[in-house]
Amino acid sequence: MHTRHRLYGLLLLLAVAGLLALAGAGSLRAESAAAQVAGPSSVAALPPVVALPAALGAAQTQPPAAHPPTDAACRSCHGNSTAVVVFPSGEELPVAVDLAAFDASVHGVSSAAETGAPVGCNGCHPPATYQFPHPPVAEPDLRAYMLTRSENCVRCHEPHLTAHPGPEWSGGYDPAASESGISVVCTDCHGDHEVQPAEVWQQPAATTVCAACHADAGVDLTDPNQLALHVQFGLFGQRQVTTDFCMGCHGPPGQTLTFPNGDEISITIDGEALHASVHGIGNNWQQLECTDCHENYNYPHPPLEAASAREYTIEKTELCARCHQTQQEGHMDGVHAEALAEGNLDAATCVDCHGAHDTPVPDQPRSRIVETCRNCHSTVFDDYAVSVHGTALLTEENPDVPTCIECHGVHRINDPTTALFRNRSPELCASCHADREMMTHYDISIDVFETYVDDFHGTTVNIFQSNDPNTPTNKAVCYDCHGIHAIMAVDDPDAGIKENLLVTCQQCHPDATANFSDSWTGHHRPSLRDNPLMFLVTIFYAIVIPSTVAFLGFLVGTDVYRKMRGR
Amino acid sequence: MDELREITVERTAALHGEYPRFRLMARLEHMVLLISFTILCLTGLPQKFPFSPISTGLIDLLGGIETVRYIHRWAAVVLVLGSIYHLLTSSYRLFVRRERMRMLPDIKDAYDMRDTVTYNLGLTDDPPRMRKFNFGEKFEYWAVVWGTAVMIVTGFILWNPINATRLIPGNLIPVALEAHGWEAVLAAASIVIWHLYNVLVKHRNKSMFTGTLSHHIMEEEHALELERLERGGEAWPAVPPDVLRRRQRVYFAVASVVVVLSLALVVWLFTFESTAITTLPEATRDVFVPLATPAPFGREQAGVLSSRMRLRLSNEAPPHHIVLHLGSRR
């Protein structure tokens, strides 16, 4: 579309130049001579095939060959005329142009360096429509006239009106949706005959134009001090809103947003943190822009739909899911999503754990994980923090001890109150405590799991596990004795299980007496040192059973032998 | 009564050309033993070897481990009652009928076993001539007596670990479990290899159900008893009615006391600790307890959370309580 516009512009220029040559008016002015010279070089820049339709297009828009208008012709009147155009609305527009200022503008003499010939009058006011004597204006009023005239600009320039309302061709959004209801067009900012180079717009002072217009239209500006950035990155060159554009408003401190229910949240974004986050430079896909998540966001923003800050947060989790689909699926199967579905708005969503804009690598350091869960589960954290696992993590960033997620999972966080979780929990503990390599570092026996399974509680839980893991069981699992989060060293003098074994047993066996707490193998394989009696019983049967079987088998064998001989 | 029964066995035997072998009370005992022992094995051994697919299948079939244990205990009660019954009938025969203890092993049993083996191997030409209970049956009997005693004692300990440990050291409990489990393996193996071979494979011996035994089997396994019966010997010695009645009076007086006492003992033993576990009420705790000041990590999070705090305050809604059930100790 825009390339076509630009092409048209070029073609028109060519056509004019061609026409001039045809009419033999080559000697008239230096400019047209330059255009003639420029002609072939412009054509050369185009692919040859395109050149042919160009000639055709020129033929079609060819005006009647009378009084070919030239800049010279225009300038002869418009330089110092006192005439005015009167619109049907009664508005008047002086026809005089400050020629010196025009020549100094970007469309003036200097533009020849870029376009081959100065844009001049004809560049914007094409001879085809500017015959002399001029036809009466078609537009009903001055504003309508300005709108139509501005459309000429996009023949050569990319429209970049993202942040403003404007006519369809301008790239602006629907004026009806804007605060003032009016369109903003090119000339409103850039002027008509005195167009400034882009650099001028990058000076903070240029924003006085914005400020003045906004004051006129009664539309508040966010922060006039941030406008330069805004204009520089938001309005020039880019059709899309960019991160810097957003940061124009969201960078300065103290920005807040108030929700219909009165919640007030900070909408200041720490740009540095965003930059350093997993979504910033560290992103192995690409550094994300604001609009990668906040898709289809225009300025001004569409009105808020969420009634409260929490609702807004929950609403926005789908943004994360667009890239993090697996995690989202896991999350949807987990307890947090379930609680949310049940209407508990406190249930954690993506950003509650990961942060929204400042999203650090979630497990670096590992203690970040437990601190994250702590935000909502502070009392559980307090238990964990004093446990063997917790202290090792929090004091020395131990790489082996479980954090919350090793047991509860990440994203797909299972309900720990189910029979299933309970029945499987011994294997969970065993995944580390039966790992020889890991346990040797800490001088912890790896027999604990197998001796548990061999013992009454463990056997039973295992039978449940393999038969129907969803059956509730009251037989002790690891955490019934060792604690759930506040797992202490077994020989801890205050809270260690060895000192408190009877109390531990009595949780489930209230009538238990002191002897009772010895009624298990104590996580030791029977040997002459540990449980010697049990060891001896095992040895006894290990001898008696095979020898009895062998002896009886021998007797039966001889009888079979007799029978075979038919005796 | 007693005479009537004996006559029936002897008459049936005579009718079919068979010889009297077991009276009704012995056959009843055997039936009780057979049924309870089989059930005990089927419900016990899968617990000993829980990881074999046969075990899991069996446990599943019987309705889950809790049911299996329930059945095991009831079968155990039957076994214990059967054992008491055996003690009563044995003492009746010993004290009232004054029968000889033909189950006691002696040196002839050792020779019989040796001779059986040499005969089976073809080293000697004639099989040993054996009495009413041969060496194999005596072995079987005493194995069951020993085994049942071990199983009852250790089983009782396992059933009542809490009360047991009031009397014995705690570490005997896993010892009892170990002994109970391996003794079960030993008993089951002996029954299958030895007893079932002898009564089902070697011969189809139905005497424990009919009470009588064929001439053929008698000749092979109890030649001396056969000879005695054919010489007109009584299967069981008769006691003069008046003597019998006098002895019975004493016996029933003592036995009824013993029965009542032992039944009371059984009821007491098996009910005073209905289960080793007392289930605690479900423990609950609030798990959603957000920090007032968020954890140091994540500035952004802080913003989110503090706004949530405010949200709750502004709504004046009670915080959601998430209740965590700490296990389900039923």
Ligand code: HEM
């Ligand atoms: C010959 C008869 C019996 C056999 C073959 C038998 C077999 C078994 C076996 C194999 C076990 C599993 C042991 C393990 O897990 O290592 C067991 C457990 C058990 N047995 Fe027996 N048993 C017999 C008799 C009894 C008796 C008479 C009692 C009770 C007086 C009893 C009470 C128990 C108890 C309490 C358990 C522990 C499991 C439970 O709580 O149900 N058993 N039995």
Ligand code: HEM
């Ligand atoms: C299918 C299962 C069984 C059958 C068909 C069976 C059959 C028999 C028969 C026919 C006898 C009499 C043998 C004789 O003296 O001529 C006998 C005796 C006996 N049975 Fe069984 N029995 C079975 C299972 C058991 C079981 C499970 C036990 C105990 C654990 C048992 C214990 C005894 C004892 C102690 C005797 C007396 C000694 C002997 O004759 O060997 N039986 N059985």
